[in-house]
Each structure stands twice: as structure tokens, then as C-alpha cells.
Amino acid sequence: MGLFRKRKRQGGKIQEKQAVEQEGDSLSSQLDGNIKKIKELTGNTDDVMYRSVTIRGNYRLLLVYIEGISEVDRINTVINTLLQSNENEDLPVLNENENLINSLEERLLAISRCSYVENTDDLLTELLSGNTVIIADGFTRAISCNTPGGKRRAVEEPSTETVIRGPKDGFTEDIRTNISLIRDRIKTPDLWYKIKKVGKQTQTDVAVMYINNIADRRLVKEVVERLESIETDSILESNYIEEFIQDETYTLFPQIQNKERPDAVAAALLEGRVAIIVNGTPFALIAPVTLAMLMQTAEDYYQRPLFVTFLRLLRTFSFFVAMLLPGVYIAITTHHQEMLPTVLLFSLAAQREGVPFPAIVEALLMEVTFEILREAGVRMPKAIGASISIVGALVLGQAAVEAGVVSAVMVIIVSFTAITNFIIPTYNLSVAVRLLRFAFMILSAAFGFLGILAGLLILLIHLAGLRSFGVPYLTPMAPFILSEQKDTFFRFPLWALNARPESLNPENKRRMSANMKPSPPKKESS
Amino acid sequence: MERLGKYQICAGIILFLIGSIPLFVTGIEAGRDAWLVMLTGMLAGLFFVWVYLYIQHNEPESSLIQIIRKHFGKYIGTVIAILYVLHFAYQAMRNTRDFGDLIVLTLMPESPLFLIMLIMMIISTYAVYQGTEVFFRTLEILFPIVIISFFTLILFFFLSGVLNFQLLLPVLENGLMPVLKAAVPNVAMTPFAQIAVFLMFWKYLNNKKYLTKYTLIAYIFTGLFLVLYNILIVAIIGAPLASISTVPLLRAVPLIQIGGFLERLDPIFVIVLVLCLYTKMTVFYLGAVLALAELLNKSHRKVFLLVGAVIYGASFIPANYIEHIWVGFQISHNYDFVLFQAVIPVILLLIIMVKKKSSKQKNGLSQT
Numbered sequence: 001m002g003l004f005r006k007r008k009r010q011g012g013k014i015q016e017k018q019a020v021e022q023e024g025d026s027l028s029s030q031l032d033g034n035i036k037k038i039k040e041l042t043g044n045t046d047d048v049m050y051r052s053v054t055i056r057g058n059y060r061l062l063l064v065y066i067e068g069i070s071e072v073d074r075i076n077t078v079i080n081t082l083l084q085s086n087e088n089e090d091l092p093v094l095n096e097n098e099n100l101i102n103s104l105e106e107r108l109l110a111i112s113r114c115s116y117v118e119n120t121d122d123l124l125t126e127l128l129s130g131n132t133v134i135i136a137d138g139f140t141r142a143i144s145c146n147t148p149g150g151k152r153r154a155v156e157e158p159s160t161e162t163v164i165r166g167p168k169d170g171f172t173e174d175i176r177t178n179i180s181l182i183r184d185r186i187k188t189p190d191l192w193y194k195i196k197k198v199g200k201q202t203q204t205d206v207a208v209m210y211i212n213n214i215a216d217r218r219l220v221k222e223v224v225e226r227l228e229s230i231e232t233d234s235i236l237e238s239n240y241i242e243e244f245i246q247d248e249t250y251t252l253f254p255q256i257q258n259k260e261r262p263d264a265v266a267a268a269l270l271e272g273r274v275a276i277i278v279n280g281t282p283f284a285l286i287a288p289v290t291l292a293m294l295m296q297t298a299e300d301y302y303q304r305p306l307f308v309t310f311l312r313l314l315r316t317f318s319f320f321v322a323m324l325l326p327g328v329y330i331a332i333t334t335h336h337q338e339m340l341p342t343v344l345l346f347s348l349a350a351q352r353e354g355v356p357f358p359a360i361v362e363a364l365l366m367e368v369t370f371e372i373l374r375e376a377g378v379r380m381p382k383a384i385g386a387s388i389s390i391v392g393a394l395v396l397g398q399a400a401v402e403a404g405v406v407s408a409v410m411v412i413i414v415s416f417t418a419i420t421n422f423i424i425p426t427y428n429l430s431v432a433v434r435l436l437r438f439a440f441m442i443l444s445a446a447f448g449f450l451g452i453l454a455g456l457l458i459l460l461i462h463l464a465g466l467r468s469f470g471v472p473y474l475t476p477m478a479p480f481i482l483s484e485q486k487d488t489f490f491r492f493p494l495w496a497l498n499a500r501p502e503s504l505n506p507e508n509k510r511r512m513s514a515n516m517k518p519s520p521p522k523k524e525s526s
Numbered sequence: 527m528e529r530l531g532k533y534q535i536c537a538g539i540i541l542f543l544i545g546s547i548p549l550f551v552t553g554i555e556a557g558r559d560a561w562l563v564m565l566t567g568m569l570a571g572l573f574f575v576w577v578y579l580y581i582q583h584n585e586p587e588s589s590l591i592q593i594i595r596k597h598f599g600k601y602i603g604t605v606i607a608i609l610y611v612l613h614f615a616y617q618a619m620r621n622t623r624d625f626g627d628l629i630v631l632t633l634m635p636e637s638p639l640f641l642i643m644l645i646m647m648i649i650s651t652y653a654v655y656q657g658t659e660v661f662f663r664t665l666e667i668l669f670p671i672v673i674i675s676f677f678t679l680i681l682f683f684f685l686s687g688v689l690n691f692q693l694l695l696p697v698l699e700n701g702l703m704p705v706l707k708a709a710v711p712n713v714a715m716t717p718f719a720q721i722a723v724f725l726m727f728w729k730y731l732n733n734k735k736y737l738t739k740y741t742l743i744a745y746i747f748t749g750l751f752l753v754l755y756n757i758l759i760v761a762i763i764g765a766p767l768a769s770i771s772t773v774p775l776l777r778a779v780p781l782i783q784i785g786g787f788l789e790r791l792d793p794i795f796v797i798v799l800v801l802c803l804y805t806k807m808t809v810f811y812l813g814a815v816l817a818l819a820e821l822l823n824k825s826h827r828k829v830f831l832l833v834g835a836v837i838y839g840a841s842f843i844p845a846n847y848i849e850h851i852w853v854g855f856q857i858s859h860n861y862d863f864v865l866f867q868a869v870i871p872v873i874l875l876l877i878i879m880v881k882k883k884s885s886k887q888k889n890g891l892s893q894t
Contacts, residue, residue, distance in 0.1 A: 341787055341789070449633060449797060450645065453800060453801075457649045461649070461661070461664050462652075464661075464664045474663060474667065479666065480533040480534075
């Protein structure tokens with residue numbers, strides 16, 4: 001307790017210190033003084049560039065920018081514009097302080113966004129955002145020109161959510177690009193967003209995006225409030241945000257969805273959800289989210305409805321197979337052999353005859369091996385990826401069976417389970433299933449079907465108790481919402497999905513006019 | 527405050543009423559007319575449902591405990607309320623024991639009873655801890671699973687050709703009296719009048735105008751389902767065998783053989799039975815916890831462990847399954863159920879009616 005108090009006090013001190021710093025000193029009228037101060041504050045870092053320009057013979061200007069995060073071409077344009085004012089005769093009288101700066105700013109506005117800077121703190125913020133600051137000798141006010149730049153990855157096909165049909169562009173690390181990708185898709189003035197800076201050190205741009213007359217106002221307010229309550233050093237990826245604002249930490253299940261596809265985010269916004277876009281990561285967050293949503297993909301709306309319904313049932317089936325299959329196998333072989341048809345039972349027993357382990361050990365052995373292979377596949381250099389898959393498939397699979405360490409059925413079960421796990425569209429969720437699989441294996445080894453049942457009931461109660469921004473996680477199954485059944489396990493034709501999800505409380509409930517079912521024009525009888 | 531939807535109440539009542547019934551053939555005392563016993567019991571039970579609904583409608587936002595304390599006065603009311611806590615806990619304990627014995631008899635013959643019942647208690651306690659809303663959400667998910675399983679079972683019975691409706695004939699061989707004797711009060715009291723425990727939950731319904739409609743839909747659906755269940759069991763294994771087997775359903779299920787592949791389905795149906803038992807047990811458990819919490823004016827998260835421990839401890843009292851069943855049919859049916867599901871509610875109803883009448887008269891007097 002004493003230790004805790006001490007740490008708390010120290011925290012208070014740090015905060016006070018920062019508060020003093022934040023006020024910042026105002027700029028001095030001496031150019032050299034300002035340069036000295038900037039050098040002092042940035043530790044004379046090498047990538048802070050100073051270029052001086054003299055206009056009208058006697059007015060010395062200094063351009064400060066940080067190399068690499070600002071665009072040199074634009075800075076050169078700024079310099080050109082400044083130099084042009086050399087020759088320009090109708091410049092106002094120069095001995096009045098404000099006028100020089102004002103007229104320069106007016107001139108610069110033609111080429112980029114400008115703002116005034118009056119203290120060192122703002123000046124540094126502008127510099128660090130990639131802007132160019134122009135300081136004039138004898139003035140306490142500087143101009144900041146918008147010249148951000150630097151290397152950015154181009155818009156590419158998203159690597160985590162591939163589709164057969166559908167747009168092939170994905171988010172990048174740049175928040176402006178990402179917002180523009182969404183704006184391109186939703187051209188309504190009601191698409192609103194607010195950018196907040198989160199993270200004391202990183203000052204990361206975080207945008208909360210929603211459609212004004214669709215999203216529930218209380219939801220937007222809640223999201224913004226939760227974001228504003230974050231006080232941390234750094235936000236490096238959207239998961240940093242997710243972990244600070246999610247409803248429940250001690251659960252395997254994600255309560256906020258991350259998406260790499262702008263079309264998926266646009267669709268969520270149009271349903272009345274809120275998107276959070278974080279600078280520096282191609283993964284945008286969507287809230288609130290339900291379990292059913294995590295089992296859907298963007299492509300569900302680009303393929304034929306009946307086929308998508310089939311796919312969704314397949315995914316649900318795979319979800320349970322991925323979670324339960326090894327457990328069920330263990331339960332049957334150790335506790336309920338009588339359930340199997342006699343012929344199958346004989347063939348299983350014959351295979352397991354030479355295996356020295358009980359089923360649970362055998363299964364754990366194979367599952368852990370597979371998990372290791374999988375993690376190795378993600379981490380290792382791409383060049384040796386192929387060799388690992390050969391080693392994994394041949395050596396650990398076939399050879400293990402031939403050596404009599406595991407039975408062939410177990411290999412089939414482990415590989416089928418692994419494949420079904422890949423069908424789950426959301427990686428977050430498939431990770432949860434992977435972990436639960438081990439829990440169910442142990443439960444079934446101890447209590448057979450009763451163990452599996454107990455595990456499922458506990459899981460069900462847990463899921464029913466989860467909420468994502470106030471929306472129960474199992475919506476629309478529990479609480480049951482009839483109108484949302486059109487787009488949960490089934491996917492009705494788009495013209496039938498005429499209402500936005502009720503559970504989100506949208507301000508504007510209808511998506512389309514009532515009777516949109518297509519019907520061919522009646523042919524006149526000839 | 528927590529709120530329940532109409533589907534949640536509906537699913538809850540159906541699963542609760544099915545409860546432990548498929549473990550036995552209720553009304554087998556009347557032989558092959560067991561289904562008539564069930565039907566009569568259901569119709570008689572309607573009277574009690576009307577009593578409970580009348581009480582609830584009179585005070586839609588109050589639970590049973592609040593209503594009792596209001597109308598019986600502070601002291602008598604508190605005593606009766608405490609008795610109800612014990613009654614609910616006792617019912618929960620009965621279902622826990624049913625569950626334990628069912629599992630030991632069928633799925634896990636070598637596992638110790640205390641462990642099996644502990645598993646059940648852990649699941650239920652977790653549900654109770656999460657609260658009414660979450661628990662009823664789980665029922666909403668379990669409902670289609672249970673109902674689809676039962677109807678698949680019925681389909682399998684038809685497909686495998688084990689049904690022999692001749693076994694049901696002749697109907698009413700000994701006249702109406704044996705049927706009536708078996709039905710009232712026993713079958714009317716269990717399972718049908720057990721719906722009384724919902725006096726603890728009806729107040730959470732978000733829209734009270736659905737109260738009567740959805741309660742009755744659930745009640746009648748369950749009633750007809752149980753009648754169908756009795757018909758099928760007697761038509762498959764016959765009344766004599768049904769009356770002597772421990773779990774008649776598990777005598778009937780192994781008879782299913784379809785295509786030489788679908789056979790030995792009993793573990794699956796044990797699971798379905800377990801789901802129904804879980805519902806019934808947890809409804810009583812939660813009812814006891816909520817009642818005690820209201821009595822002590824505390825959050826239910828402060829008392830659930832105490833109630834759970836009492837239920838778990840009490841479930842060891844019967845020495846064996848036979849004694850447990852015998853106590854259930856002889857003592858519970860005749861005293862416990864009648865007192866808590868008929869006598870007290872009817873007295874409560876009369877008090878409310880008298881109070882209403884007198885207040886009406888007063889109003890009438892003051893107006894004239």
C-alpha cells in the first residue's frame with residue numbers, strides 16, 4: 001500500500017511538470033534567439049533543417065522544417081513564393097510589424113494552408129506534424145505552412161481480408177488516405193468525423209467517424225467519451241485504443257471489430273455504427289459489434305443471397321467443429337464408445353491399438369505441434385516457408401502415424417479442425433476458438449459429453465453477459481430480434497434488408513423505400 | 527433495472543415447465559391414460575395460472591416477495607417470504623439431485639455424485655451471478671436447441687416404426703375417476719402450477735401488455751407438448767414398462783435404429799434433458815436468490831453464494847435416488863406444493879380482491 005501511494009505521488013509530479021511545459025514560451029523577436037531555442041528543445045537533432053531567405057534586401061526569414069516528414073517540393077514552392085515578393089512592388093509598408101507577416105501569409109495561402117504560431121510549443125507541434133514554420137527577424141509571430149509529406153505506402157489490396165468479388169483497395173497507414181477512401185464511398189455531408197490527438201508522446205491522430213443522421217447520438221457520445229478518457233503515452237496501433245475502450249477485458253472474445261477494408265467500414269457506418277480510424281495502422285475499428293457480425297464478411301453482400309446463406313451456415317458449423325471436434329473425439333473414445341456404430345468402433349480400435357498414449361495426450365500432442373507450426377509459419381522469413389510446410393505435413397503427420405506415436409484418425413481430426421478454424425472470418429475470433437479448443441479437450445477427457453456440455457453452457461452464459469457499447473453480444477439471437485434474422489444466419493436479398501439493425505437504435509430506421517422487389521415490366525400481349 | 531423481452535419470458539416458461547418431466551411419465555398411475563392425466567392436469571393448472579396472473583396484474587412492477595409483504599403485513603409477510611425462499615431453494619435442490627442421479631445412471635456411471643452435482647452448481651451459480659437478464663438470454667439460445675431436438679426425436683420415432691398406438695387403447699377403461707385422481711392435485715401442481723416461481727420474474731417484462739398472452743402461449747404449448755410426450759412414451763414401450771422403468775425416455779430412445787447408422791442416441795437426449803433440468807434448477811435457484819436479496823435489501827451478488835451452498839449441501843440429504851423420488855411424489859406433492867402454489871396464492875388473491883372491493887366501496891361512498 002505504501003509503495004502504491006509513493007508511485008501515485010510521483011505521477012502527480014510528472015503531470016505538474018508537463019502542465020508547466022505545455023504553456024510554452026512565447027517567441028522572441030530576435031531570430032537568433034528563436035533558433036537557439038528550437039535547437040535547444042529538439043536537442044539539436046540533425047533532421048531539423050533551417051533555410052534562410054532574404055527578401056527585399058533586408059528582411060531575413062528563416063524556414064524551419066523536419067526532413068523526411070515534410071515534402072521538399074512544397075517547401076521549394078513556398079520559398080519561390082516568398083522570393084517573388086522581392087520583386088513585387090505593391091507590398092504594404094514594411095516597417096509595421098504585423099503587415100509583413102500578414103501579407104506573406106496572404107500570399108502563401110494561395111499555395112497551402114497556413115496558420116500563425118505564437119509560442120515555442122505550438123511551433124514544435126507544427127514542425128513535428130511535417131509543417132514548415134517561417135520565422136521572420138524582428139517578429140514574435142511565425143507562420144506555419146502545411147507541407148506534410150514523407151514516404152507512404154500506396155493503397156494496396158488488403159492482405160487479411162481477401163475477396164473474390166468486391167473492391168480491392170485496403171486501408172494504409174495514413175489516416176488522411178483512409179478517411180478519403182471512406183469519403184469516396186459515402187458522399188453525404190452527414191459523414192462526420194472528429195480527429196483527436198491521443199497519446200502524450202505519440203500525439204496520434206484518432207478519428208471518430210459516423211454518419212450524423214443515422215448513428216445513435218448516445219452511442220457517438222459514449223465512444224467519444226471513452227476515447228477522451230484515455231491517458232497514455234503512446235498509441236501505436238488501433239489495438240491500443242481497443243484495449244482502453246472495450247467493455248470487458250477478461251474475455252477471449254473481441255468486442256470491437258477491426259477491419260482493413262474501406263467498403264466494410266462504409267457498410268458499418270451506414271448501419272449506424274461508429275468507426276475509429278487510427279493514424280499509423282491500416283486497421284480501423286468498428287463498434288458496437290456482435291458475435292454474428294464477426295462471422296460475416298464484406299463479400300456476403302457481393303454474392304448471391306442463397307449462396308451466402310449457405311456460406312454462413314457453413315461458417316457456423318465450422319465455428320463449432322473448430323471448437324469441439326477434438327473434444328468430441330476424446331469424449332467418444334474414452335467415455336462413450338457405445339455411441340459409435342460397431343464397424344467404425346472396430347476400425348478406430350484397430351488404429352489406436354499401437355498408440356501408446358491415451359486419446360487426450362495424443363490430441364494435446366498433435367494440437368500443440370500444430371499450434372507451434374502455425375506460429376512458426378507466421379514468424380519465420382518467407383523464404384523458408386515452403387520447407388516448414390513440408391516438414392510439418394510429411395514429417396510430423398505421416399511419419400508420426402507410421403512410427404505409431406499417434407493414430408491416423410487423430411491426424412485427420414487435427415488437420416480438419418485447423419482448416420475449419422481458417423473459415424472463421426475474423427482473426428480475433430478464430431484465436432478465441434483456438435484457445436477454447438484446449439479447454440474443451442481437457443473437459444471432455446475428464447467428464448465426457450457432460451464436460452463438453454458444461455463448457456458450452458458456461459461459454460453461453462459468458463457470451464450472453466458480454467456487451468459491446470451497450471449492445472448485447474449475442475444480438476439478434478439473444479435478445480431475439482425478428483427483423484434482424486434477415487441478415488444473421490440467412491442473407492435475404494438486398495431489397496428485403498430495408499431496415500437498419502434495430503439493436504443499434506439508429507436515428508433513421510429505413511434504408512430504402514418499402515417496395516423494392518424487382519419485377520420485370522409486363523409484356524403487352526401481341 | 528434489468529428488463530426481459532416477451533420471447534425471453536416465453537422461452538423461459540416453456541423450458542422451465544418441461545423441466546424434469548421427461549425423466550418420468552407423469553400420471554402413469556392411470557396406466558395407458560397417462561396422456562389424459564396430463565391434459566386434465568394442464569386444464570386444472572390453468573386456474574392457478576389465472577390466480578398468479580391476477581396477482582401480478584394487480585401489481586405489475588412488484589415481485590412475489592414485495593406483494594406478500596404488502597398484503598400480509600410486515601411480520602406474517604416476512605415469515606411467509608422466508609418460507610418461499612426455502613421453498614424455492616428446496617425445489618432447486620430437488621432438481622440438482624435429479625440431475626446428479628440422471629447423469630450417474632446414464633452418462634457417467636463411474637463418476638462420484640458430488641462431482642457431477644458440483645458441475646451443475648458451478649454452471650447455475652455462474653448464471654445466477656450474471657443476473658436475470660443474462661440468464662434469460664441463455665434460455666433464448668437453448669430454447670430452439672431443446673425444441674428442435676425433441677421434435678427430431680419424435681420424427682425419429684416415426685421413422686424407425688417403433689410407435690404402436692394400439693397400446694393406448696382402450697381409452698378410459700376404468701372410467702374417469704382414476705384419471706381425475708391422478709391429475710388433481712398432483713399433475714396440476716407439478717409441473718403446471720410450478721409456474722408460480724415466475725411471480726419473481728414477471729415484473730422484469732419490459733412490456734406488461736404481453737404478460738398474459740405470452741404466458742398462456744408458453745403454458746399451452748408446453749401442456750400440449752407434454753401430452754404428446756406421454757402419448758409417445760406409452761405408444762412405444764407400453765404403460766406397464768413405463769411405470770416401472772427409472773427413466774422411461776431412455777428406454778425408448780435406444781429403440782431408434784435408422785439406416786444402421788443412427789443408433790444409440792441416448793447420450794444426446796441425456797444432454798437435452800440436462801438442458802431442461804438446468805433451466806428449472808436455475809430458475810428456482812435464481813428465484814430463491816432474488817427473494818432473499820429483496821428480503822435483506824441487498825444486491826443479489828451478495829447472497830447467491832450462500833443460497834448456492836445451502837442448495838448444494840441439501841442435495842446430499844436423500845440417501846439414494848429412490849428415496850429422493852419417493853419424497854418428491856409423496857411429501858412434496860401433498861404438502862409443499864399445495865401450500866406454496868395453491869393455498870398461499872389463493873389467500874393472497876382473496877385478500878387483494880377484498881381490498882379492492884372495500885376501496886371501491888370507499889370511493890363509491892366518498893363520491894355520493
